[in-house]
Amino acid sequence: MDYTGASFLTGSKVNGPHRKVIVQKYGGSSVADAQKIGGVASRVCRRRDDGVDLVVVVSAMGDTTDGLITLARAVVGTASSPDPREMDTLLSTGELVSATLMAMAIKARGYEVISLSGIQAGIRTDATHGSARIADIDTGRLQAELDAGRVVIVAGFQGLSDNGDVTTLGRGGSDTTAVALAAALKAERCEIYTDVDGIYTTDPRLVPDARKLREIGYEEMLEMAVLGAKMNPRSIELAAVYGVPVLVASSFVDAPGTLIHGGVSTMEVRRAVTGIAVDRNIAKITVRGVPDRPGAAAAIFEPLAEAGVSVDVIVQNSPQGGVSDMSFSVSEGDFQRAREILENGLKAGHSGVLAQSGLAKVSIVGTGMQNSPGYAARMFRALGDANVNIELVTTSEIRITCLVRKEQVQAAAQALHRVFELEKPGA
Amino acid sequence: MDYTGASFLTGSKVNGPHRKVIVQKYGGSSVADAQKIGGVASRVCRRRDDGVDLVVVVSAMGDTTDGLITLARAVVGTASSPDPREMDTLLSTGELVSATLMAMAIKARGYEVISLSGIQAGIRTDATHGSARIADIDTGRLQAELDAGRVVIVAGFQGLSDNGDVTTLGRGGSDTTAVALAAALKAERCEIYTDVDGIYTTDPRLVPDARKLREIGYEEMLEMAVLGAKMNPRSIELAAVYGVPVLVASSFVDAPGTLIHGGVSTMEVRRAVTGIAVDRNIAKITVRGVPDRPGAAAAIFEPLAEAGVSVDVIVQNSPQGGVSDMSFSVSEGDFQRAREILENGLKAGHSGVLAQSGLAKVSIVGTGMQNSPGYAARMFRALGDANVNIELVTTSEIRITCLVRKEQVQAAAQALHRVFELEKPGA
Numbered sequence: 001m002d003y004t005g006a007s008f009l010t011g012s013k014v015n016g017p018h019r020k021v022i023v024q025k026y027g028g029s030s031v032a033d034a035q036k037i038g039g040v041a042s043r044v045c046r047r048r049d050d051g052v053d054l055v056v057v058v059s060a061m062g063d064t065t066d067g068l069i070t071l072a073r074a075v076v077g078t079a080s081s082p083d084p085r086e087m088d089t090l091l092s093t094g095e096l097v098s099a100t101l102m103a104m105a106i107k108a109r110g111y112e113v114i115s116l117s118g119i120q121a122g123i124r125t126d127a128t129h130g131s132a133r134i135a136d137i138d139t140g141r142l143q144a145e146l147d148a149g150r151v152v153i154v155a156g157f158q159g160l161s162d163n164g165d166v167t168t169l170g171r172g173g174s175d176t177t178a179v180a181l182a183a184a185l186k187a188e189r190c191e192i193y194t195d196v197d198g199i200y201t202t203d204p205r206l207v208p209d210a211r212k213l214r215e216i217g218y219e220e221m222l223e224m225a226v227l228g229a230k231m232n233p234r235s236i237e238l239a240a241v242y243g244v245p246v247l248v249a250s251s252f253v254d255a256p257g258t259l260i261h262g263g264v265s266t267m268e269v270r271r272a273v274t275g276i277a278v279d280r281n282i283a284k285i286t287v288r289g290v291p292d293r294p295g296a297a298a299a300i301f302e303p304l305a306e307a308g309v310s311v312d313v314i315v316q317n318s319p320q321g322g323v324s325d326m327s328f329s330v331s332e333g334d335f336q337r338a339r340e341i342l343e344n345g346l347k348a349g350h351s352g353v354l355a356q357s358g359l360a361k362v363s364i365v366g367t368g369m370q371n372s373p374g375y376a377a378r379m380f381r382a383l384g385d386a387n388v389n390i391e392l393v394t395t396s397e398i399r400i401t402c403l404v405r406k407e408q409v410q411a412a413a414q415a416l417h418r419v420f421e422l423e424k425p426g427a
Numbered sequence: 428m429d430y431t432g433a434s435f436l437t438g439s440k441v442n443g444p445h446r447k448v449i450v451q452k453y454g455g456s457s458v459a460d461a462q463k464i465g466g467v468a469s470r471v472c473r474r475r476d477d478g479v480d481l482v483v484v485v486s487a488m489g490d491t492t493d494g495l496i497t498l499a500r501a502v503v504g505t506a507s508s509p510d511p512r513e514m515d516t517l518l519s520t521g522e523l524v525s526a527t528l529m530a531m532a533i534k535a536r537g538y539e540v541i542s543l544s545g546i547q548a549g550i551r552t553d554a555t556h557g558s559a560r561i562a563d564i565d566t567g568r569l570q571a572e573l574d575a576g577r578v579v580i581v582a583g584f585q586g587l588s589d590n591g592d593v594t595t596l597g598r599g600g601s602d603t604t605a606v607a608l609a610a611a612l613k614a615e616r617c618e619i620y621t622d623v624d625g626i627y628t629t630d631p632r633l634v635p636d637a638r639k640l641r642e643i644g645y646e647e648m649l650e651m652a653v654l655g656a657k658m659n660p661r662s663i664e665l666a667a668v669y670g671v672p673v674l675v676a677s678s679f680v681d682a683p684g685t686l687i688h689g690g691v692s693t694m695e696v697r698r699a700v701t702g703i704a705v706d707r708n709i710a711k712i713t714v715r716g717v718p719d720r721p722g723a724a725a726a727i728f729e730p731l732a733e734a735g736v737s738v739d740v741i742v743q744n745s746p747q748g749g750v751s752d753m754s755f756s757v758s759e760g761d762f763q764r765a766r767e768i769l770e771n772g773l774k775a776g777h778s779g780v781l782a783q784s785g786l787a788k789v790s791i792v793g794t795g796m797q798n799s800p801g802y803a804a805r806m807f808r809a810l811g812d813a814n815v816n817i818e819l820v821t822t823s824e825i826r827i828t829c830l831v832r833k834e835q836v837q838a839a840a841q842a843l844h845r846v847f848e849l850e851k852p853g854a
Contacts, residue, residue: 034501041502068524074461075528076535083534086542090527093520097495100517101502107510108503115513120591141591164547164568 021146021187022047025057025156025178029195030251031098032062040193040251041105044151048111053146055185057156057178058102060094068094084129088158089166092118095155095174103153113151116141118158118166123177125159125167132159132167134176137184146185154181172232179235183242189259190244192231193251198258199224201422202276206413209423213274215259220274223365223399236260272368272375273420276413277399279361282312283335284391284403286327287342289351292319300326300350303341309334313361313394313401323351327392329403332357359391360409363401364416376400378419386415448573448614449474452484452583452605456622457678458525459489467620467678468532471578475538480573482612484583484605485529487521495521511556515585516593519545522582522601530580540578543568545585545593550604552586552594559586559594561603564611573612581608599659606662610669616686617671619658620678625685626651628849629703633840636850640701642686647701650792650826663687699795699802700847703840704826706788709739710762711819711830713754714769716778719746727753727777730768736761740788740821740828750778754819756830759784786818787836790828791843803827805846813842 024044031037048054068090072082082090096117103115122138145152156174161167169176175192182190197212199221204210216224218240222233231248239246240262249257290296297316304311314328330338339355362383369375376393379400383390388411392403404412417423451471458464475481495517499509509517523544530542549565572579583601588594596603602619609617624639626648631637643651645667649660658675666673666687676684717723724743731738741755757765766782789810796802803820806827810817815838819830831839844850 034498037502038504071461071524071528072531075464075532077465080535082531086527086530086534089523089542089544090531093523096516096520096523097498100513101498103513104499104509104517105502107513108507115516117516117593166544 019053019146020051021053021055021182021185022189022191023055023057023178023182023185023187024191024193025174026059026102026251027174027192027194028059028062028064028098030193031058031102034101037061037098037101037105041102041109043251044102044106045109045111048151052188054151055142055146055154055181055187056102056151057154057174057181058095058098059156059174060091061098061101064094064097065091085165088129088132088168091168092155092158092166095157099153099155106151106153111151112149113153114145115153115155116145117155118177119160121152121154121181123159123180125161125169127161127163127165127167129165129167131170132161134159134169134180137180139181139184142181142185170232172235175231175235176238179238179242179244179246182244183238187244189247190239191247191249191257193249195251196248197250197253197255198248199260200275202413202417203278206278206410207276207417209414209417211423211425213258214256215261216274217367218260218262219398220365220367221260223363223396224275224277273364273366273422274368275365275422276416276420277361277363277365278409278413279363280406280409281332282329282359282361282403282406283332283338283355283357284327284329284359285335285338285342285356286325286354287350287352288325288354289323290316290326291350292322292324296350297326300342300345303345304338307337307341309338309341311338313392313403315392315394329359329361329392356391358406359403360406361401362404362409362412362416363399364420365399367398369398369400379416382415382419383412386411388412388415446480446573447478448480448482448609448612449616449618450482450484450605450609450612450614451618451620452601453486453529453678454601454619454621455486455489455491455525457620458485458529461528464488464525464528464532468529468536470678471529471533472536472538475578479615481578482569482573482581482608482614483529483578484581484601484608485522485525486583486601487518488525488528491521491524492518512592515556515559515595518595519582519585519593522584526580526582533578533580538578539576540580541572542580542582543572544582545604546587548579548581548608550586550607552588552596554588554590554592554594556592556594558597559588561586561596561607564607566608566611569608569612597659599662602658602662603665606665606669606671606673609671610665614671616674617666618674618676618684620676622678623675624677624680624682625675626687627702629840629844630705633705633837634703634844636841636844638850638852640685641683642688643701644794645687645689646825647792647794648687650790650823651702651704700791700793700849701795702792702849703843703847704788704790704792705836705840706790707833707836708759709756709786709788709830709833710759710765710782710784711754711756711786712762712765712769712783713752713781714777714779715752715781716750717743717753718777719749719751723777724753727769727772730772731765734764734768736765736768738765740819740830742819742821756786756788756819783818785833786830787833788828789831789836789839789843790826791847792826794825796825796827806843809842809846810839813838815839815842 099115103113106113124136125132156177199213200210202210245261312329316326335357342353388408390402394401526542530540533540551563552559583604626640627637629637672688739756743753769780815835817829821828
């Protein structure tokens, strides 16, 4: 795992006595209207009655953020794109609205409460507008408000750069805010409330037998992050670095969620495969005849990076006769652009481009696979028996990923779920 | 005039060289949607081409503020009212949205521009949430951005209190922001762009002959403030104290507006009556038999103040036989409450309450009346000839006000407009 930039606690000041602090985060669908805000407020008040110090991070209401983006695009027209600095201040208002409304709703229920903007919560970031990284958290005011007996509502997704400008943390930024605050406050845990009630062994829409996990390790969760929980990998990395346990649960029903943490449960035998991650809308591009010399790969991927094409898995075969084939996957949204760039770039020395869209990624994930052989073979056998063709294979230490045709992804997920017995409790 | 609290320039820091600075303000109807924001952006760019340094204060888009208030009320329910501190942060987002969108629109037109929140613009206020007063403006960043050649967009209506919380300046607060910034930056003038194209001799809906004024003095404008321009008296007081000329003009058409300033025009003979102010929805309450002793008046008005009833004109006759009658006007919205308080308060010593709603105020306004006798007589004659009964009379140095029945207000305004020849150019 790459934890670059995650050492934001350097220089942070923590004042006041430490009591039991819980950081909660409620996503946009949980605060989509006045009624839902009221429901969350009641939950927060009940939790406060348990005597814990509560910091509550909120996202913007419903699709507020998308609405603001639409407005910005309408204002600048099609010929240009909105200024990133202005965009960040614009988008940050969405979380200010939900944070202040949440504070009002809690106050109306007779509880001491205050809302803080990202700035007021002491969240300092670098100046990368649109995807800023948290550099430092000064918890002075936050701790003072907690010490004064208040529930503290924090507007998620935002911070302040050194030149005094509002920044936003990018997609999933409120999760990052919550985990970072939990780390800075040395909170007991961070609770992410959302419209799913936990992490499942795989997508329940694909596999009816999919089972909610009681717990999962940080590294497995990183590999599974694309699944229902919609947590962005950055917040999981952050939680892993600072050892913050993260509970993912529903904001609508009182059901146990999934605890993401670092400790291995000693109460039960952990199974090798924890879950099956599925990622649809994938395309594969194979560049033929890449010369076997230094710089050849860079010549392929640099133009893609410059065009903003995000490349996912990359596979290169062993070279034969001084050339090799190099395959990689991109999202279907980037497919045409990537293909054109590469087809126009034959001068880079390769001999041709094969492009295939309509694919999906199916992965088995589990830390238990690390020291146990045979999982790849069982996976390939299961897919073969289900008549699913494998387009590409790539592995990490705790994951084996196959690219398959999109229309076969459900059959693939069901076959793997069955073979690795994920419907049975055990984790 | 009461200029209490207007001395906000104490301690303000002004850096950098002084060039010709113009502060413009655009109201909510001028930035109501993406298209209107684009229109204003084009106007701002044309003005920038003239080589002036521009600071542009914007209100929230259209009825954004009312929408946020509705949302806040829905969240807290009918049993309580929204927390004022949270309300201020909530409402401040409306101006942040319009300010950032305006900056984007101007940038898309190829101009250097930056938006600043009230906080970033250095606007410090007291901590009276909902109607904060500007205490001080630190123009450091504003001046630096102007020096860097940028158009500066400022979110109106908001500031920062000493304890680091966002405050709002109350209704008409963006006008106050604009005038205060113009004073702090020693701007050449402040331009208020709105959905009316200037100050008229009276309400054109009542008197078709109503004429737009080319100029008007601060004090006259204060008396006229209720008219079309919808400028709040605080911003006019501020302009008067710091000698900031204020232009009121249309944000939609390129027509000359009305210049509010302190200097008397020497190019023309100023007429005595400048305009006719009309204020509908007035009620009158007369308290009979108020004892002629110290504290009697206070005993009447203190309970009203405690109940938040705003009392307008107050008239007391000379006492006869140890008692007098005291009449005053309130808005129709406060009428029932004021009446009940006084009827329950007979123990205060008065002998009875007469209450009459459905009234309106008609005033003639003009500094020229100060040293010229006979204006009251001409006014009363004109109203008498128009068969308008006068319910109450009150005067200031530059104003004579009559309370009349609401259904007679148009006849009254037309008669006065004709008698004082306001349809003829001259001011």
